[in-house]
Amino acid sequence: MEAAAVDAVVDGLKKSGVDFISLMPDSDFSILQERVANDKHFTYVPVSNEAIGVGVCAGAWLSGKRPALLVPTSGLLVAAWPLTSLCMAWSLPLLLLIPYRGDIGDAFWLMGPYKDTTEPLLKVLNAPYSVIAKTEEISKAIIDAQGSTISWQRPVAVLLTGETIK
Amino acid sequence: MKRYECLKLLASMLGPEVIVVTNIGPISREWNALRPSDANLLQINLGLCAAVGMGVAVSLPKRQVVLLDGDGNLLLNLASLADLANQNLKNLVHIVLDNESYEGGGGLRSATAGRADLAAIARGAGVQNANVVRTVEQFDGAARQSLANPGHHFIVAKVEQGSVEKLPALTLDGKEAKYRFARYIESSEGVQILRPRYTHI
Numbered sequence: 001m002e003a004a005a006v007d008a009v010v011d012g013l014k015k016s017g018v019d020f021i022s023l024m025p026d027s028d029f030s031i032l033q034e035r036v037a038n039d040k041h042f043t044y045v046p047v048s049n050e051a052i053g054v055g056v057c058a059g060a061w062l063s064g065k066r067p068a069l070l071v072p073t074s075g076l077l078v079a080a081w082p083l084t085s086l087c088m089a090w091s092l093p094l095l096l097l098i099p100y101r102g103d104i105g106d107a108f109w110l111m112g113p114y115k116d117t118t119e120p121l122l123k124v125l126n127a128p129y130s131v132i133a134k135t136e137e138i139s140k141a142i143i144d145a146q147g148s149t150i151s152w153q154r155p156v157a158v159l160l161t162g163e164t165i166k
Numbered sequence: 167m168k169r170y171e172c173l174k175l176l177a178s179m180l181g182p183e184v185i186v187v188t189n190i191g192p193i194s195r196e197w198n199a200l201r202p203s204d205a206n207l208l209q210i211n212l213g214l215c216a217a218v219g220m221g222v223a224v225s226l227p228k229r230q231v232v233l234l235d236g237d238g239n240l241l242l243n244l245a246s247l248a249d250l251a252n253q254n255l256k257n258l259v260h261i262v263l264d265n266e267s268y269e270g271g272g273g274l275r276s277a278t279a280g281r282a283d284l285a286a287i288a289r290g291a292g293v294q295n296a297n298v299v300r301t302v303e304q305f306d307g308a309a310r311q312s313l314a315n316p317g318h319h320f321i322v323a324k325v326e327q328g329s330v331e332k333l334p335a336l337t338l339d340g341k342e343a344k345y346r347f348a349r350y351i352e353s354s355e356g357v358q359i360l361r362p363r364y365t366h367i
Contacts, residue, residue: 048245055214059221064357090340
């Protein structure tokens, strides 16, 4: 991720009121992870798998925080069960920020299957999403997603693709 | 040692402000009977009791948080122990009611009926105060000591399978539990959680 995209993500998170971030360490978000880990604005909870991250964010939201979960593309599949057993069953909000590996233009063969899983899975999980390919659109997309997840009480995702994760 | 006896003792030790997060299944029904309160977050599904409790304890560092976990629940996401340990919490008492089985799911044996030792795993994950208790007296002592001292405490209580007769039905679903717990936190912490917005565009 380039510095401008990282700046835009942090700007969107702060403007949308996010004050709690959980994440599974991931190469696509590594610079962003360092930024939020060292930014005192955010309570930072790294986790060892994405399912734990969903649980942590659920507990944080119920306790008055405004969480966001940074999920590696493949990790959305790991998170699927708690997104069902907590977010769907309890009607809980959650802002999901996901690098969209495997989108058209991603030449790494190993990421190909995620073109087949990512968007259909979000639809099945009743989690609306935006696909953002321009750095200039990141901040507003995050603000909009956070407003929607709070209002609708269900997860809303921002998928970052194209230049935003280069 | 019977789980209900342990929980009855624990209920007598807790003030009304202590937040309790519980495993789904018999633990939730017993705890709801012993200590009905909107400060309870009941029926957390398999693999997630420690995770949800972590989110609560990290977010409310001035509140004491008790987790009533199950062996099956914790075994599904053992990495929660490592993630919890790394938070250096001062407000957490994590109790595993270890009946060595999936009682809520029919009673089949869990890994702790074999060689798995959750206290040893917790110590290996970085939880310094991790102990096993096998009698009600030991549970009483460990619980009192943990509640009286700030830190991250982990107690494995080896209990028998089986509950008690005539527990009141737990009629709460997740949606109602969400509103009740969130409203309780709003009033006790002076924060706004439930905040419908009419527009943000």
